[in-house]
Structure formats: C-alpha cells, structure tokens
Amino acid sequence: MLRIGNVAVEPPLVLAPMAGITDRDFRLLIRRLGGCGLVSMEFISSEGLTRQRPSTLKMLHFVDEERPIAIQIFGSDPEKMAEAARLVEGMGADVCDINMGCPANKVLKGCAGAALTGDLPLAGRIVRAVRAAVSVPLTVKFRLGLREDAATFLEVGRICQDEGADAVTLHPRTARQQFTGRAEWGAIGALKRSLAIPVVGNGDVTTPEQAVAMRRETGCDAVMIGRASLTNPWIFSQAAALLGGEPYAEPSLAERRTLMRAHFHEVIGREDERTALHKLRRFTGWYTHGLPDGRTLRRRLSELASAQAVLGAVEDYFLAQGAA
Numbered sequence: 001m002l003r004i005g006n007v008a009v010e011p012p013l014v015l016a017p018m019a020g021i022t023d024r025d026f027r028l029l030i031r032r033l034g035g036c037g038l039v040s041m042e043f044i045s046s047e048g049l050t051r052q053r054p055s056t057l058k059m060l061h062f063v064d065e066e067r068p069i070a071i072q073i074f075g076s077d078p079e080k081m082a083e084a085a086r087l088v089e090g091m092g093a094d095v096c097d098i099n100m101g102c103p104a105n106k107v108l109k110g111c112a113g114a115a116l117t118g119d120l121p122l123a124g125r126i127v128r129a130v131r132a133a134v135s136v137p138l139t140v141k142f143r144l145g146l147r148e149d150a151a152t153f154l155e156v157g158r159i160c161q162d163e164g165a166d167a168v169t170l171h172p173r174t175a176r177q178q179f180t181g182r183a184e185w186g187a188i189g190a191l192k193r194s195l196a197i198p199v200v201g202n203g204d205v206t207t208p209e210q211a212v213a214m215r216r217e218t219g220c221d222a223v224m225i226g227r228a229s230l231t232n233p234w235i236f237s238q239a240a241a242l243l244g245g246e247p248y249a250e251p252s253l254a255e256r257r258t259l260m261r262a263h264f265h266e267v268i269g270r271e272d273e274r275t276a277l278h279k280l281r282r283f284t285g286w287y288t289h290g291l292p293d294g295r296t297l298r299r300r301l302s303e304l305a306s307a308q309a310v311l312g313a314v315e316d317y318f319l320a321q322g323a324a
C-alpha cells in the first residue's frame with residue numbers, strides 16, 4: 001500500500017489529473033467502479049483561486065464519496081501558490097499536488113507547469129512556500145524536463161524531497177514532446193532509485209497488464225492512469241484485480257450502457273445545455289471506442305443538437321446491439 005503522508009492510497013492506482021475531464025462526475029464514476037486509490041481534480045490556477053474567479057471556484061466542487069482526492073494547483077509565484085494551497089487545504093483536500101508538468105504554451109509562458117523544471121531555484125521556492133503553508137500531504141507532478149537535452153527530473157525530484165514533498169509523480173516525456181513518442185519508463189525506475197519518498201509512475205498505461213508491468217519494471221510505489229480510463233473506466237478495478245493475483249472481467253455491453261446512462265444523467269442534471277451537449281459527445285466518443293458500429297453512432301452525434309437527443313441516440317445504439 002502507498003502512503004502519502006497520512007493518506008493511504010489503496011490499491012496503489014491513481015486517476016491522473018486531466019483538465020476538462022476529471023470533473024466531479026467523472027471522478028465519482030471512477031470511484032464507484034472501484035480499484036482507484038486516489039482521484040485527482042483538473043488542475044486549478046493559483047491566480048484564479050486566489051482571486052476567487054467564479055470559473056475556477058466552480059471546478060473545485062467535490063463530495064466525500066470521492067475521497068481520498070488530490071487537488072492540483074499551478075502557478076509561478078511562490079506566495080500565490082502558498083495562498084492557493086492554504087485555500088485547497090481549507091476546502092478539505094486530502095492531498096495538495098503541485099503541477100510542474102503542463103506543457104501547454106499558455107502555461108509555460110507564465111513560467112508555470114513544466115517551465116519550472118527549467119528553473120530549479122524557482123521550483124524549489126514554490127515547494128518550500130507551499131510546504132510551509134499547509135500540513136496536508138504534498139505531492140509534485142512533473143515531466144523529464146523541458147527538452148530531451150535538458151532532462152532535469154532527477155534534480156527536480158531531489159528538490160521536492162529536500163523541500164518536504166511527501167511523494168512525486170513522473171510522466172517521463174519532455175514538455176517539447178507533449179504526447180508524442182513513448183513514455184520512457186526507465187526514467188521512473190531511475191527516479192525511484194534516487195529518492196526515499198514514494199514515486200508514482202505515469203504514462204502510456206493502456207491495459208491492466210501494463211499497470212502491473214510498470215510497477216514491476218520500475219519499482220514505482222503506485223501507477224497513475226489518465227487517457228486509458230476514458231475508453232476503459234474499468235481499468236482501475238481490472239488492474240487492482242491483477243495486482244491482487246486475480247483475473248479480471250471485461251464489462252458487458254449492458255454494464256457499459258448503465259455506466260454511460262448514470263454519467264450522462266449527472267451531467268445533464270448539473271450543466272447548462274451547451275456544456276452538457278459538448279461533454280456527452282466527447283464521452284460517448286471515448287466510451288464507445290472500439291465497440292461494434294461505434295463509429296456510426298459517433299457520426300450521428302455530430303448532427304444532434306441537444307443533450308437529450310444524444311442520450312436517445314446512445315439508448316438506440318445499445319438496443320440495436322442487443323444490450324439486455
């Protein structure tokens with residue numbers, strides 16, 4: 001079992017933070033399917049949080065059933081990051097996570113996200129300021145560095161440890177790579193060997209077997225999964241079964257339909273029509289990936305103008321597929 005400070009992460013499988021995706025509804029769905037030891041919120045701007053921007057505050061909603069939950073903040077000003085961390089702690093987050101991995105230009109220009117792996121003194125000041133501000137367990141998530149010829153992850157890991165972080169997560173790609181190439185799992189092993197605090201490995205786990213393989217090959221303390229959970233939200237429960245030496249089951253079409261229904265009803269009940277339509281289209285695309293005739297359904301969705309119509313099309317699809 002992984003312990004991050006006083007938080008037990010059991011099983012040692014973590015839902016990755018994904019902006020625009022890991023909102024309350026998706027986190028809850030993952031939590032209810034089981035097998036996930038820690039869920040992560042979408043990243044939260046320290047500026048938005050400290051200025052109490054309504055769009056930022058809206059994202060911060062979570063419920064007790066999701067726990068343990070990590071809230072990730074990003075920014076480049078140590079004092080603002082400390083203040084944001086205090087607010088996150090005050091909201092009851094179980095873990096505060098610092099983003100040092102975001103490769104988006106908008107974030108890099110503000111010297112936040114992965115830019116911090118190119119400015120080690122600033123990275124250190126941020127971890128120190130946040131550590132001094134909160135007593136909740138603190139983690140930092142980063143990439144290899146900005147570019148292939150500037151891999152700083154071992155130094156970043158050492159700084160995080162020295163400044164009092166309770167664990168770190170490595171997604172072993174550079175910022176320049178964005179999502180191209182392959183995650184270099186060997187770097188996770190190297191980081192694990194160089195640190196005393198727990199290391200969470202992340203990147204390109206697409207099957208339950210790969211989650212087990214990442215742990216075995218790298219010695220990481222937990223495995224974080226992002227994109228694969230969109231097409232297979234059962235991946236956590238399946239990987240947890242494998243980690244426990246048990247076989248796992250594939251979800252039936254009926255189970256998939258039940259999951260989509262439950263998720264989509266939550267979305268429609270909480271979001272405005274435009275947002276709901278957007279989310280239902282996106283998630284239907286992921287949830288029906290690889291299913292028979294899924295492409296026909298996905299093509300149909302682009303012609304539908306309301307969330308209810310999407311819901312209806314999804315029901316029709318499952319009926320046509322003979323889901324009981």
Ligand SMILES: Cc1cc2nc3c(=O)[nH]c(=O)nc-3n(C[C@H](O)[C@H](O)[C@H](O)COP(=O)(O)O)c2cc1C
Nearest residue numbers: 016017018019042043141171203204205225226227
């Ligand atoms: C749409 C999307 C949004 C993401 N948003 C964040 C984020 O807010 N914070 C963060 O640290 N990483 C973010 N990531 C990176 C993931 O947390 C993860 O590191 C990456 O997807 C690699 O893991 P995977 O191969 O399991 O998906 C995002 C990734 C995607 C695809």
